Amino acid sequence: xxxxxxxxxxxxxxxxxxxxxxxxxxxxxxxxxxxxxxxxxxxxxxxxxxxxxxxxxxxxxxxxxxxxxxxxxxxxxxxxxxxxxxxxxxxxxxxxxxxxxxxxxxxxxxxxxxxxxxxxxxxxxxxxxxxxxxxxxxxxxxxxxxxxxxxxxxxxxxxxxxxxxxxxxxxxxxxxxxxxxxxxxxxxxxxxxxxxxxxxxxxxxxxxxxxxx
Amino acid sequence: xxxxxxxxxxxxxxxxxxxxxxxxxxxxxxxxxxxxxxxxxxxxxxxxxxxxxxxxxxxxxxxxxxxxxxxxxxxxxxxxxxxxxxxxxxxxxxxxxxxxxxxxxxxxxxxxxxxxxxxxxxxxxxxxxxxxxxxxxxxxxxxxxxxxxxxxxxxxxxxxxxxxxxxxxxxxxxxxxxxxxxxxxxxxxxxxxxxxxxxxxxxxxxxxxxxxxxxxxxxxxxxxxxxxxxxxxxxxxxxxxxxxxxxxxxxxxxxxxxxxxxxxxxxxxxxxxxxxxxxxxxxxxxxxxxxxxxxxxxxxxxxxxx
Numbered sequence: 001x002x003x004x005x006x007x008x009x010x011x012x013x014x015x016x017x018x019x020x021x022x023x024x025x026x027x028x029x030x031x032x033x034x035x036x037x038x039x040x041x042x043x044x045x046x047x048x049x050x051x052x053x054x055x056x057x058x059x060x061x062x063x064x065x066x067x068x069x070x071x072x073x074x075x076x077x078x079x080x081x082x083x084x085x086x087x088x089x090x091x092x093x094x095x096x097x098x099x100x101x102x103x104x105x106x107x108x109x110x111x112x113x114x115x116x117x118x119x120x121x122x123x124x125x126x127x128x129x130x131x132x133x134x135x136x137x138x139x140x141x142x143x144x145x146x147x148x149x150x151x152x153x154x155x156x157x158x159x160x161x162x163x164x165x166x167x168x169x170x171x172x173x174x175x176x177x178x179x180x181x182x183x184x185x186x187x188x189x190x191x192x193x194x195x196x197x198x199x200x201x202x203x204x205x206x207x208x209x210x211x212x213x
Numbered sequence: 214x215x216x217x218x219x220x221x222x223x224x225x226x227x228x229x230x231x232x233x234x235x236x237x238x239x240x241x242x243x244x245x246x247x248x249x250x251x252x253x254x255x256x257x258x259x260x261x262x263x264x265x266x267x268x269x270x271x272x273x274x275x276x277x278x279x280x281x282x283x284x285x286x287x288x289x290x291x292x293x294x295x296x297x298x299x300x301x302x303x304x305x306x307x308x309x310x311x312x313x314x315x316x317x318x319x320x321x322x323x324x325x326x327x328x329x330x331x332x333x334x335x336x337x338x339x340x341x342x343x344x345x346x347x348x349x350x351x352x353x354x355x356x357x358x359x360x361x362x363x364x365x366x367x368x369x370x371x372x373x374x375x376x377x378x379x380x381x382x383x384x385x386x387x388x389x390x391x392x393x394x395x396x397x398x399x400x401x402x403x404x405x406x407x408x409x410x411x412x413x414x415x416x417x418x419x420x421x422x423x424x425x426x427x428x429x430x431x432x433x434x435x436x437x438x439x440x441x442x443x444x445x446x447x448x449x450x451x452x453x454x455x456x457x458x459x460x461x462x463x464x465x466x467x468x469x470x471x472x473x474x475x476x477x478x479x480x481x482x483x484x485x486x487x488x489x490x491x492x493x494x495x496x497x498x499x500x501x502x503x504x505x506x507x508x509x510x511x512x513x514x515x516x517x518x519x
Contacts, residue, residue, distance in 0.1 A: 108364075108366070110362060110364055110365075110366035111366060111368065111369070113263055113362065113366060114360075114362065114366035114367070114368065114425075115368070115380075116263065116352075116355065117261055117263060117355055117358070117359075117360035117362075117429075118355065118356065118359075118360075118379075118380035118384075118428075118429070118432060119352045119353065119354075119355040119356030119357075119380060119384055119432065120352070120379075120380055120383060120384065121352055124383055128368075128379065128383070129368050129370065129371075132370045133369060133370050136370070209412070211412070211414055
């Protein structure tokens with residue numbers, strides 16, 4: 001059960017972050033696109049609404065709505081873990097879109113101009129030149145987001161997913177021994193976060209290769 | 214090769230270009246000088262549409278880069294409702310239809326009477342047809358024009374080699390092997406072949422700018438645009454960049470150079486433009502330009518910089 005819990009926590013955090021990165025990048029790129037036609041204005045407006053909705057309501061509420069209202073209404077029947085993945089992904093997408101936006105803005109606009117002047121399209125330049133530099137700049141903040149995400153996953157027990165929090169809680173409830181399981185729980189989260197921190201630092205070091213003087 | 218036709222550029226309320234026209238022929242080296250804020254950089258950036266002109270057209274090899282400007286095409290104006298109304302109302306005034314026609318067209322242009330939304334279907338159809346018949350994909354147009362920036366703008370996340378090969382390969386102008394071979398040749402030419410695998414942040418300003426120049430050359434452009442290429446350099450590095458530009462000029466490359474380097478203008482230019490307050494105030498060969506300037510503002514400018 002402990003291992004299952006750990007697995008579920010990891011699945012939700014990792015895939016949630018992955019979905020969040022994709023959604024966040026898409027929203028950020030759309031919001032910053034220099035296109036003024038009606039279609040893009042509508043897209044930008046939708047992006048604003050998306051961010052407002054997912055930042056404006058607690059993640060618990062979003063989980064409950066997904067699990068008990070939205071998916072049953074739409075007739076979607078998938079394991080609750082995946083509901084967790086989707087909800088956390090969409091939620092962190094809202095936060096990451098803002099992080100990504102500031103990251104893209106932090107890249108000198110000469111980079112985009114140079115790409116365009118060579119005949120590359122906006123999307124090509126964004127993908128090959130601007131986004132890699134933006135991600136390098138926002139990596140520490142993304143690390144924070146991932147850490148927040150992994151800790152927040154403890155609320156998935158609201159929709160019957162067994163994560164590490166739920167696993168330790170049931171051990172505590174069954175043995176009437178609270179001190180050790182909860183201390184262990186804290187320790188597990190701490191170790192997870194330390195591992196993430198180390199991974200983020202390693203990636204950062206690799207990406208900083210282009211800064212070496 | 215490049216035909217800039219009566220371009221205007223507004224940034225909000227600020228009018229930066231107020232009707233600039235310029236034809237650049239193959240092999241010409243046009244140097245643009247002028248005080249800061251005169252619009253010379255904007256003029257250059259309008260050529261490859263890094264800035265989109267508010268009015269006017271830019272043509273590259275007889276292909277239209279901008280949207281069509283109806284004011285520049287009599288045959289488009291004639292299709293508008295505004296023109297027809299005016300013509301009908303005044304048809305009795307004179308018996309000379311041709312004179313009336315040109316009078317009305319002149320008035321429409323001067324008073325800016327066209328309003329796209331109210332000009333009717335016939336005009337819109339003609340406009341679209343004109344656009345379709347003449348327009349070139351803007352990215353294709355830009356690929357033919359190399360641009361060198363004041364602040365180099367090398368791609369910081371790519372090595373020198375990748376900086377040179379990215380665009381030609383991505384745009385399928387060259388295979389990876391061809392692009393790599395060309396890049397090596399270009400890097401050897403400027404003596405920086407040993408830097409091919411380093412990132413731009415390790416280079417000096419002069420090295421960066423020379424690599425920026427060969428990055429543009431790697432696209433085999435028809436014309437090179439230089440936007441104050443030496444202004445951000447340490448004085449001792451200006452020489453190496455100018456030398457490379459002079460070499461290019463000798464090889465017959467078509468060049469448009471915005472610069473403050475008067476020596477370069479005198480030596481290399483086939484024609485010098487003096488820009489001030491958003492217009493070309495004077496245009497001449499270097500000899501005449503420096504020896505016998507006519508415009509008052511130019512005399513003043515030359516007195517200060519020479």
